[in-house]
Structure formats: C-alpha cells, structure tokens
Amino acid sequence: MEALTALIIGLLVAAAIYLMLARNFLRFLFGLILLSNAANLVIFAAGRMTAGAPALVPYGQDAPVGVVGNALPQALVLTAIVIGFGLLAFTLALAFEAHRRLRTMETDRMRYAEPVEERK
Amino acid sequence: MTSWLLALPIVIPFATAVVAYLVRLSPAGRWVSLAGSALALVAAVALLLEVLDQGVVATQMSNWPAPFGITLVADFLGVVMVVITAITGLATAIYALGEIPERLERLGYHALFQTLLAGVTGAFLTGDVFNLYVWFEVMLISSFGLLVLGGSREQLDAGIKYVALNLVSTLVFLFGIGMLYGVTGTLNMADLRAAVAAVENQELVTVIAMLFMVGFGVKAAVFPLFFWLPASYHTPNFAVSAVFAGLLTKVGVYALMRMFTLVFVGDVGFTHEILIWVSALTMLTGVLGAAAQTDFRKILSFHIISQIGYMTLGLALYTPLAIMGGVFYLVHHIIVKANLFLVSGVADRLAGGTDLNRIGGLYKSSPLLAALFVIPAFSLAGFPPLSGFWAKYLIVKASIELEAWTIAFVALLVGALTTFSMTKIWGMAFWKPHPDGYDPTPDRAPGRVRVPMMIPIIGLAAMTIVIGFFPEPFVRFAEIAAMQLLDPAAYVEAVLGARPEAPPAGMQPDLSPAGQPAPADPAGQQPVVRP
Numbered sequence A: 001m002e003a004l005t006a007l008i009i010g011l012l013v014a015a016a017i018y019l020m021l022a023r024n025f026l027r028f029l030f031g032l033i034l035l036s037n038a039a040n041l042v043i044f045a046a047g048r049m050t051a052g053a054p055a056l057v058p059y060g061q062d063a064p065v066g067v068v069g070n071a072l073p074q075a076l077v078l079t080a081i082v083i084g085f086g087l088l089a090f091t092l093a094l095a096f097e098a099h100r101r102l103r104t105m106e107t108d109r110m111r112y113a114e115p116v117e118e119r120k
Numbered sequence B: 001m002t003s004w005l006l007a008l009p010i011v012i013p014f015a016t017a018v019v020a021y022l023v024r025l026s027p028a029g030r031w032v033s034l035a036g037s038a039l040a041l042v043a044a045v046a047l048l049l050e051v052l053d054q055g056v057v058a059t060q061m062s063n064w065p066a067p068f069g070i071t072l073v074a075d076f077l078g079v080v081m082v083v084i085t086a087i088t089g090l091a092t093a094i095y096a097l098g099e100i101p102e103r104l105e106r107l108g109y110h111a112l113f114q115t116l117l118a119g120v121t122g123a124f125l126t127g128d129v130f131n132l133y134v135w136f137e138v139m140l141i142s143s144f145g146l147l148v149l150g151g152s153r154e155q156l157d158a159g160i161k162y163v164a165l166n167l168v169s170t171l172v173f174l175f176g177i178g179m180l181y182g183v184t185g186t187l188n189m190a191d192l193r194a195a196v197a198a199v200e201n202q203e204l205v206t207v208i209a210m211l212f213m214v215g216f217g218v219k220a221a222v223f224p225l226f227f228w229l230p231a232s233y234h235t236p237n238f239a240v241s242a243v244f245a246g247l248l249t250k251v252g253v254y255a256l257m258r259m260f261t262l263v264f265v266g267d268v269g270f271t272h273e274i275l276i277w278v279s280a281l282t283m284l285t286g287v288l289g290a291a292a293q294t295d296f297r298k299i300l301s302f303h304i305i306s307q308i309g310y311m312t313l314g315l316a317l318y319t320p321l322a323i324m325g326g327v328f329y330l331v332h333h334i335i336v337k338a339n340l341f342l343v344s345g346v347a348d349r350l351a352g353g354t355d356l357n358r359i360g361g362l363y364k365s366s367p368l369l370a371a372l373f374v375i376p377a378f379s380l381a382g383f384p385p386l387s388g389f390w391a392k393y394l395i396v397k398a399s400i401e402l403e404a405w406t407i408a409f410v411a412l413l414v415g416a417l418t419t420f421s422m423t424k425i426w427g428m429a430f431w432k433p434h435p436d437g438y439d440p441t442p443d444r445a446p447g448r449v450r451v452p453m454m455i456p457i458i459g460l461a462a463m464t465i466v467i468g469f470f471p472e473p474f475v476r477f478a479e480i481a482a483m484q485l486l487d488p489a490a491y492v493e494a495v496l497g498a499r500p501e502a503p504p505a506g507m508q509p510d511l512s513p514a515g516q517p518a519p520a521d522p523a524g525q526q527p528v529v530r531p
Helices: A002-020 A025-046 A069-102 B002-022 B028-054 B075-099 B101-104 B111-125 B131-147 B152-186 B190-197 B200-218 B230-232 B237-261 B268-291 B294-315 B319-351 B367-381 B387-400 B405-431 B448-467 B471-488 B489-496
Strands: B057-060 B071-074
Touching: A002 B002, A025 A069, A025 B152, A069 B131, A069 B152, B002 B028, B002 B071, B002 B075, B002 B111, B028 B057, B028 B071, B028 B075, B028 B101, B028 B111, B057 B489, B071 B075, B071 B111, B071 B152, B071 B190, B071 B489, B075 B111, B075 B237, B075 B319, B075 B448, B075 B471, B101 B111, B111 B131, B131 B152, B131 B237, B152 B190, B152 B200, B152 B230, B152 B319, B190 B237, B190 B489, B200 B237, B200 B268, B200 B294, B230 B294, B237 B268, B237 B294, B237 B319, B237 B471, B268 B294, B268 B405, B294 B319, B294 B387, B294 B405, B319 B367, B319 B387, B319 B448, B319 B471, B367 B387, B367 B405, B367 B448, B387 B448, B387 B471, B448 B471
Parallel strands: none
Antiparallel strands: B057 B071
16 A cells, blocks of 8 residues: 555656646646645655544544544645645636736746846 | 733734735725734734743643644744744835835735735744644745736746745645654654654655755755745835845745754754755855846845855854854844845835836935945945844854854855945945936935835834844844754753653554554543543
8 A cells, every 4th residue: 555655656746747847837837736746645645554444533432442544644634735725726827817918838938027138 | 821922923913914804995904004013013022021031932722732732832043033023024014005006905915914924923933844834835825925916027927936936845845744744753843853863764864854955945045946036036016025035035044943953953964064065055156146137126136045045054054153143144134135125115216216227326316215225235245333244253253163164265255245246236226327317316206105115224224233233132142042942952841841852652653554543542641522
C-alpha cells in the first residue's frame, strides 16, 4: 500500500514538473494542481496507512475501540485541500483575467511589468 | 488573560477586516481600518509588556493540551515582530487615507489589508508548523488580492509571476510538513525539537530541512529564489508595496530563524553552511540588480533582496552575536524599507512618476521630503548614527569574530554599493532639475492627500533616528531574543510545561502499519469529549 502510494506520488510530481516547465501559464497551473494533490497524498501517507479501520467513535463511548486509522493527517489533508482549492480557484480566475487583458497565455510574452529594455 | 493577550493581535485585524468589508461602499471603511490598526498596536504593546515581564508566554487554543492542540506562543523574537507588524500596519493605514482611491476601497482594499496583517501576525505567534502553513496561506491569498486590486496590465502580469512562484513554495513547504510529520508524529514546534533529535535517520531530517529551507527561502526572496519579488513589487499601490516590502519577506526570514534554531539544528555544519553562501549571493545579486535599475521602486525592490541576505546571514553564522544582529536587522529593516516605499509614493505624486529618468527637482521644491528620504536611505546603507549602522556592525563583527573574512568583505562591499544606489536616487529624483521643466511643488498633491501620506513617513523616520541614537535597549532586547533562540529551553517549557525531555513512547509513530496508537490513547493527556 505504501509502495503504491509512493509510486503514485512520484508519478504525480513528475507529471506536475513536466507541465510546469511549459511556457503556457494554463499548463503551469495544471501542473500546480497535480503537485498540490501530490503534497496532500504525502501528508496522508505520512500518517501511516491502516486499511479498513476508520477513526470513528462508537455510539455512547468516549474513545475509539481497538486500532484505528490516524485521524490527524486526515484533518490536515482536509485543511490543505480546502486551502489549495481556494488558491487554485483564485489563480484560475487570475489566468482568465490575464488572458482577457493581456491577450496571451505565453509567459514569455508577458512583459508588461518588466518591459524588454532596448539595447543601446 | 494570557490567552487573550496572545489571541487579540490576531483577532483584532480579523474583526476589523469583517467590519471594513461590510462598510466598504462608504468612506467609513478607511476609518474602521485605521481604528483597527491602532487597536492592534495597543494589543501588541500589551503583549510586549507581558513578555518583558514573564519571559516566554504560551497558550493552548481551546484548552487542548500541547502537543495535540494549536499553541500560540510569544518569545522575544515573536513579540517584537508582532509589534513591528502593528506599527507598519498603522503607518500604512494612515498613508492609505491619502493614497488609496475610492474605487479600490469599494473593491475591499481595507478588508484585504487587515486580513494580510492578521495572517502575518498569526505566522509570528503560532507554535505549530501546520498552523504556520495556514497563516502563510491567509497572508498569501490577501496579498494576491492586494497585488492585483485595480487590475492594470502591469499588475496582472506581476500577479501571474508572484502567484505562480509563491504557490510552488507553499507546496514545497507542505511536502516538508508531511514528511516531518511522517518521521516525528508531531507538528508542535516545541515538541518537534526533541522529536527531531530523536529520529534515527538524521539524513532524512536533513532532506526535510532542505525542503523547509527552499519553501521559506522563496518567501524570504533569497538567491536564487527571488525572481518573483522584483517582478511584482513595483506594480501595486504604494501603500500596498510598502506593507509588502516591510513585512512579507520578513515572515519568510522569521520562519527560517524559528525552524533553523528550534527544530533543524542536527546538522548545522551542512544546513547553515549552505545558508551562509546563499546569504552572500543574495546580498550581492540584490545590490547588483539594483544598480542596473532606473525606477525608484525597482531599485528599492532589489534592495529588499540584498538586505534579506544580511538577516539570513545572521542566522547562518549561528553565534549569539550573529543571531542578535539578525534580529536587530529584521526590526530595523522593516521600518526603513516600508518608509522608503512610502517616500517613493509621495515622490510619485509630486513629480509625476517613479522612473528616475523622467522625474527630478524634488529637493528644491520639497526639502522636507528630501530630508525624510535621506534618513531611511542612509540608514539602509549603514551610515552612523542611523539604525542600519548598528545592524550592519553587529553582523560584520560576528563574521569577523568567526574569521569568515570573505563574508565580512561581502557584507561591507554590499553596504558600499547600497550607498551607490541610494545616491543615484538622491541625485536623479531629488537633485537634478525635472527633465520636463515641471516644478514638483508640494501643492501638486492636495493637503488631504499629502498630510496623511507625510505623517507615517515622519513617524517611521523618527523611529529610525531613535534606534540609531539610543540603540542600547534595542540591542539588549535583540540579545535576549538571540539567547532564547539559541537555547529554547524556556520556549519549550512555556509550550509543553515542565516535563521530561524525551516524549512518551506512545507519541512516536510506530512504523508498523497496525501499530498506530489511537488518537485518544495517551491516557489522561487529552480532554475527554462528552456528548
């Protein structure tokens, strides 16, 4: 289980980096989304995998019975997913607005803030 | 009581943000923001007095005992950063009264600004690594908003680069957090100190430390990770770039200082050696980049980078004197750099631009502004008796004591090159006549704009002078802060309470998949939740 997760994380990171090397900002953003998912998986795997043992407290009791999955990384991943979703939604909106106003998605041609200086 | 003292500097800006958002369509928003910033400063000073009195103070949110809950903790470094954040916040809130147009206020400028302050303050006060990540995100999302607010082409272009690189750094940081939790089973910073030292595979810890270094390094804009900064800081409103320049990169430096004195100290010879050379290159590339620029704000942006090098150098040399210098530098730099950006805003209003080739004549028409530029500019370059001199003196002295001659030489050289850039601004913006024969007299900006813009500049310049002429209490404060950083026993004790160094066996994650202790297992450690 751990080995498989590690492989998936590796694949996600490789794909993310491939996409992020592109000049097109939208591809970069897709890469970022994959990387964000890989990070979430790392946190999840860091809590150790316990198959079929959800961290649930039986009705009427104060503590879970027996060995259960680690609930903390799940809470962390949940937080990270929500935050990541917010940030990526903002970035997508920014990309859209940039495309509308700058008429390009190529980062090489985004030279408004740092214009190319003419050589003397 | 203590828990309120620790929480208020975060709660006040958040509450202010909510109210400011609700009244964003009326001119009341700016006054709400101003009042909130003033209140936050009062709360920060109250916390400072408490820390001066008690030493390190800590509190557990919702009374979940550490290391399970989220801890807020203030030591000398943390509290001075909170105070300086509140001061910068108040200064820019006053400045915004004059500078920020109503159009941006309607878009929620003040709410974003206060959320940014809340995020920065939270990052300085938290004692939990994951919570630090959350505060980073609060800070990031509001800075994204502030950066592109108004939506000019330059801002959108700058926004793309700023957002992209900062998100990558955030993810690297998140990877680091995941791995750190995986090897230690805790995320409480004080608890991590013992837990990280107890990890068998120290090489893995070093790898994780490097992930943190890269993640924080991007935020702090160190070489070679700084490219987002000069691409973006010259595009938003001046009040925004002043608060960015003063605070955002310093959060990265603070996080480096915290993690690399409290947690990642197992392989100082490797990690801190890297930081030394990173710092030297940061100083050099920043100052050389500035020399090539001819825009007021672009020059200042590159100087942020070069100055960051001094602060990380203080951490990297890792002696009491060096860290003390780093802390002193951090505080001095926030005041001076924010002030320079504020000055550039007034120069823009009076002379009609920030491109040094197209402006001039400011000295003749506004000698007060010229005097107020000279103070932070020469403080930045390190001229005695201004605050920057003492900051540079401590760092250079620390490197000479270690016989790190190259580093000491670089630090001094960068100081000299800083003077070059500052005199360039002085000569081109203030001394030479305006190229268009335009007279940048103060009445180019109406009084209701000019007065609120000048008040914070005068205030911050006065602080620079006070620190310069009476450095002793500040240096002593920095000395105690450095002692606490190098020997965090008081910090650990304030967070975890007096208890044996090694954490109980139940808190170490078991490597066998089925051996994970149930969350409620450590008997009696956790409050029992009753339905």
